[in-house]
Amino acid sequence: MILVNGKGGGTANGTACNATLSTINVKPGKTYRLRFIGSTALTFAILVFEGHETLQVIEADGSYTKPTNITHLQIGSGQRYSVLLTTKTNPKKAQYIMQIESRDRPTLTRSYAVLNYGSKPPKALSPPAIPPLQLPETTRGFLDYDLEPLVPAPDFPTAAEVTRRVTMTVYQKVDGQTVWIQNQYNWTESFPREPYLVSLYKNDTVEFPSMERALQNEGIDPVSRAFPAMIGEVLGIVIQNTGADKGGLDYHPFHAHGRHYWDLGSGNGTYDAAASDKHWAALDHQPPLRGTSMLYRYANNTKNGTATGWRAWRVRVTEPGVWMIHCHILQHMVMGMQTLWVFGDRSEVLG
Numbered sequence: 001m002i003l004v005n006g007k008g009g010g011t012a013n014g015t016a017c018n019a020t021l022s023t024i025n026v027k028p029g030k031t032y033r034l035r036f037i038g039s040t041a042l043t044f045a046i047l048v049f050e051g052h053e054t055l056q057v058i059e060a061d062g063s064y065t066k067p068t069n070i071t072h073l074q075i076g077s078g079q080r081y082s083v084l085l086t087t088k089t090n091p092k093k094a095q096y097i098m099q100i101e102s103r104d105r106p107t108l109t110r111s112y113a114v115l116n117y118g119s120k121p122p123k124a125l126s127p128p129a130i131p132p133l134q135l136p137e138t139t140r141g142f143l144d145y146d147l148e149p150l151v152p153a154p155d156f157p158t159a160a161e162v163t164r165r166v167t168m169t170v171y172q173k174v175d176g177q178t179v180w181i182q183n184q185y186n187w188t189e190s191f192p193r194e195p196y197l198v199s200l201y202k203n204d205t206v207e208f209p210s211m212e213r214a215l216q217n218e219g220i221d222p223v224s225r226a227f228p229a230m231i232g233e234v235l236g237i238v239i240q241n242t243g244a245d246k247g248g249l250d251y252h253p254f255h256a257h258g259r260h261y262w263d264l265g266s267g268n269g270t271y272d273a274a275a276s277d278k279h280w281a282a283l284d285h286q287p288p289l290r291g292t293s294m295l296y297r298y299a300n301n302t303k304n305g306t307a308t309g310w311r312a313w314r315v316r317v318t319e320p321g322v323w324m325i326h327c328h329i330l331q332h333m334v335m336g337m338q339t340l341w342v343f344g345d346r347s348e349v350l351g
Ligand SMILES: [Cu+2]
Pocket: 251, 252, 253, 327, 328, 329, 332, 337
């Protein structure tokens, strides 16, 4: 079940779940800031408020944005949004439903919360027998190109400042054990054997990544299984979705540790840097800073290894250290969908 503030009921994987719902108490004619935190392990969710068709996003992943109108919120694991909800001045009833549903899973899970205008908590807190709202399908490219930082970042790197492009190709290997690999490598609890930074510091189980080897190997150093970058570089990182051994595709909310990145959007097929740069030049505003953004799937299946869907980031490398970039779905992380990025040379990282 999808829980909202610890409660939820409706339909979980096809099974009715008649549990109590959370209440959000509101007063008429006010504007509320609702903070949404996608703390799901796996679920990619869409939610709508009955009778409150216009919401405004004002913050994403901890950075304020210019107010942006939405009719529904789409939120993946690890994503955060602040949304303004203006309540009715003359509500026609005491309770309105918030309906939330999973997307892109084999079976739909549907849950609810209650927006309560009444002075007392509502008596009936059970989920409705029939879903009152029709929610949209997955909105691929949700808020891409729409969100604009409230205050432009002084050090936003232009397209001309990009020093290196790195494509991280994600792939599901199904023979034997099912694992997720990035540029031919997975990263699980068996690699490395001790915390990475400790290994580098002690110079024992993991060698400091070699930029030379990485440049010959699509950005990843095969010995340390890390993506190295020098302080001062501006990286264009493209995360590329591909068909699994058996052709399957999935969505992945990709999350970066350390400094947030500028999110350049997403699309089907493969990334076209020239087209993306032209698109942004025409928009005349900076991309939003994000900590987690969605690598969509554009079909349920394709052919083995076929590139279907990308997401592009721009990263100004300023913070020395060892940083993870990983899918925020816990199950995928355990299956190897994690990468390590070492920013800075040996003396910058280890002091
Ligand atoms: Cu994933």
